[in-house]
Amino acid sequence: MIAFIIRRLLISVILLVFISVISFGIITLTPGSPYPWGELNPKISESVKANFRKQFHLDEPIWNQYWFNMRGLFTGELRSIKDGRPVLERIGERLPATIALNVVAITISLSFGLLIGVYSARKSGQWQDTALSTVSFGLLAIPEFWISYLLIIGLAGWLAIPIMGTVSHGIVFPNEAAAWMDWLWHLFLPATLLALGGIAGQSRYVRASMLDTLREDYIRTAQAKGLPADTVFYRHALRNSLRPVITGIGGLLPALIGGSVIIETIFAYPGIGRLGYQAVMERDYPTLVALNFIVATLVLLGNLIADLLYAVVDPRVRLE
């Protein structure tokens, strides 16, 4: 097990170097420049441009730039071209909001996915199952930006439903708890929309896994032993069919921090997705390098955790 982890970590490090090189290449290959003034600004002279390129090492060969960026990333001194602040600070200040949004979204999608999946499995083959599965696919099929727009327009100004940001504006909160509640209230709509696809996918997953488990021999044995149906269902079947759900948690790690451009834009949510999108549009290379690196690390780590969880939850699997 330990050897397996060490080997995978080593491979991951090599992969990360490879990924960072290629993605840096892609980033700098894209046409455009990171100048902080609008392009086509008549007030910018050639010497200002040249000085700017020099200050940010943009006039150096690409491998030098790569080196500066990676070194800066690890020493924490990598600064955004846009506002001159350390990129880790820029990412860090958006992290709480993003993690909160995604924790709520993941909680919603896991819990409601589980609920719907279990219910469908119990009613397998009956009309409730058919209806729920059709609705699930409906949730998957609707473009999220489309439904978000329809919702915020339908709900704006109604029941104080928040459609943007993280706090009610212009309100002095009577106490700390009220502030938290306000925050939670702002999280629900974007988190639910972010979770829609997850609910659908998760419920299909749980249902299939449940049905598979219910067909296993030991369940039949348990039923034959005369155990109550509920006990068999919850204690034996459900517990074991949760394995794929648990192992899937590793894969959620990158989603926790990755952010969602579309939902964050529509709901004016101050998260990582918006930062990344802005950085792309502004060609803020240092921020992009840092974001890519972090997300890539999380994907690799998530894969590793998924494999480990798989081995932990399922005694039939050994890691070599």
Next chain:
Amino acid sequence: MKPVEESPLRRVLVRFRRNRIGMAAFFAIILLFVVAVIFGTLSIADIPFPQDPNATNLERKLLPPNAMNWLGTDNLGRDLFARMLHGSYISLTVGFVAVGVSLFIGVVVGAVSGYFGRWVDNVLMRVVDAIMCFPTFFLILTAVALLGPSLWNIVVVIGLVSWTGTARLVRAEFLTLREAEYVRAARALGQRAPAIIFRHILPNAFAPIFVTAVLGVPAAILTEAGLSFLGFGVQPPQATWGNIISDGKNYILDAWWLIVFPGLAISFATLSFYLAGDALRQAAETRIERK
């Protein structure tokens, strides 16, 4: 196993036909196809039927649905219904071609990886890991920037970034099937790897691959719509359902029809594919009988 007289494909079809929702979805797809083919042909031949989708008419701009414009008009007075009909083939093309590209790469990589195993498998799977780490959005943006925002570039790029799931699935199938007796027999008879892969294993892994493909189409359509929303999809004046929404979103409070109808069209198409794909998956599931 009991002896089978009918081919496995036949059996799947029979069971698929029994699924009412699946059949309804299947007919919906056929309908979409017919519309796309008819209006795709009209569009390429430049025949303005029922109306010219690109003819602007500023006096008739932003009209709600009416007798002349069944679904209303957009901000330049173009007929929304005509634009959606003529855009349908693009949206479907995006779905199919992107899936074709991703299927091709995914099957080849997955098959090679699963069949040969060992270091080949290891290397290819790490490549898959690496690709999953890349910033998809940036890849698409870069490709579009370098190659131009044409329909084909976008489609190919969507395909190029979405094959990893297929590759993993095919690999898993191959890992099980390569130890099957008939494969061992073929190997013992001295058949070469490509022959074994394509003649023996692939046909038996057909069902899950086909299901992935069917489920991949709506995903690609949704990706294009999302890209359009951010302004990186197929560019106007070429109409697609995605960019009709993205162009119309500014008028959302003044002209609801500009985003409601194309959104419904996308949802309808993707839902049909999802439901048909799910019905196929159920029909192709052989485990119940094996037990």
Next chain:
Amino acid sequence: MRVFPEIGNSQLRPAASWICSGAVVRFFVYGIPVLLVALLVASFLTVASFSTDRKNELTIASIGEPTKLNPIQSAESGASEVEQFLFEGLLQYDQNLQISPQLAKSFSLSQTTTIYFQGPTAALTALSFVRAAKEAWADLSLLEARAEGTKLYLKFGLPGMTASEKIYELFNPASTLPLTTLRAETGGEARALLKEFQEANIDLPIVRAWFDYDAAFEITIPGEAKQALEDLKAFLAKKGKEKATVVVTETRKFLAEPVVQFILRDDVRWHDGAPFSSKDVAFTYRSLVNEAVASPRKSDFDLIQSLETPGPHEVLVTYRKPFSPALTSWMIPLLPAHILEDKPVTWWNDNFNRRPIGLGPFKFSSWKTNETLRLVANDDYYQGKPWLEAVVFRYLPDPIAVRLSFMTRQTDFWGVDPWAVKSYIDDPRFQVFRYPSNSYTYVGWNLRNPLFQDLRVRTAFAHAVNVPEMIKYILYGNGVQSTGIFLPHFWFANPDIKPIPYSPETAKRLLDEAGWKPGPDGIRVKDGKRLEFTLLSNQANEVRKDIATLVQDNLGDIGVEVKVEIYEWAVFISRFVNKLEFEALVLGWNTGVDFDAYQVWHSSQTNPEQLNFVGYKNPKADKLIEQLRQEFDPEKIKAMAGELQRIIYEDQPYLFLFVPDATSVIWKNSFRICRPDGKGGFVDTPVEITKAGWTYYLQWFYRPEYADRLPANREVRP
């Protein structure tokens, strides 16, 4: 990873621990969703109980969030939107877009002209010439004349070249000595290198030296300076600067150095209480030309030879040559020297730029990135405390969110989109402001392309595109047809230019004359070549996208095939515009109230990455552009600018489309203005718009709910 065969019935082991009990599993399935719903309800009840009283604040919804709140390091509109309340400049535009003093109490212009002669006698003779013509001094605004060695100094009350040239013409050209300016691009260490060069060539009479960062220097030498040029080249080569270049940038008959004198207000304090003085002006200038600061606004200050501070409230700025747009550059907001001096730029970025200290009517309070930026009233403001307690900016990335936030009264002000204006004008709940923006939109033709070199073709296209219809339907009437490079509401614009009328018939006739005859498929053909081109524009701009489609449609009607391609902004600029690789494009210029057309229209600016990307070259226009930059007399500026505008409009290098209006909307009666009437009292009026925008009187805005704070003796106008 290896999957073992099933290990029998391990799952059947009785569930010993409570974790595996049915109750816990059931909690996960049913309990968590119920808990989530309960939390949702609780949070709703909490939020619904909040008071909705309006605070004495103004909230502005904005899409562009600033990156740095440092006026000399940022050039984005989002930043200046905030900075206008925090900082102030020496000068400002008043409500009628005229230049007026702000932190300066007053300013005055003068000029020193120095003429170099072959010898001292010639200089003295010249002086006596000038003295003899004393009666003409007033006309020439000449104040003083004196000779010193071989030089003749003339002091004028008004900067410019005309008066100096008139005097220069009195002298025998052979007796004077022209001046040559050399520019050496050293790529670094310019100061040290020049010092060393001077030490090595002690007898070289360098009149003045100027440094472009530390990357280049310019020296002015009397005479033709051929020897100096060679010496300098050799010197730099010897110093190992092989890549260095030395060129003669200009040769002048005499030195003309305008001087601007500012007298500063003495009653102004920074937000931390420190007094404002000329040190701050000097520091701001030093920062602008500091390479570590990398200010995007440096170019405006490149013509400054020196900036002196004779007293704490006096600043003297000497320019290297007459350059009339220079005055407006002093609208740049000033930085506090006592805070930023001697601090590295990273310190600025980490501290000041996120928590600035200014001296404007509002003080910085807090900034939550991607959410809100809050400014509070500056009690110590020299014009009096603002009525409002705070100005808050909300950053919303999506136009729909901006609109919804306004409609739900979460924000008070909205720069309404053109297509929505009409419904707000008709609605009695709102007050809509409309004023011409300082920008115009155009279709630019690449004049390097043979197709567009024919004036008849360009004019035909201008006749074929229905601009009035565009204004009516795309801008919903919020704009006027553009008549060239200067906008109709500028004081120097030419009011006599008639826009080219929409007339497809004229367009067809012109194309026929130019040899483009209709072909078999309806598209015109000449010498076997079809009349077709690609029109580019950038995405994320709905209006331009629509224009491209309409141009395509309109030109299609006269037999021209137009393909439209839309690219992301950065790609559009770097792949097509900067490389000059395009046929036609839809773009717009944000002009500012500026008559300097050099960067966009001068023939020297047609190289890649320069702004005359259409490749417009006209010697007559070049001459006017050059003269305009040196002219300070408003009457002459008006005449020359009008002529320049006419010449360029007739050449049609662009298809000038329209000048859109800036539109904004507030809830009616949500604010009023109570401002000083200039006679010691106050007037209380509804919110009104000025030529300088709606924020001009912002410090005097108040909410009617809080009217009790206002002076009682104010004159209320309904």
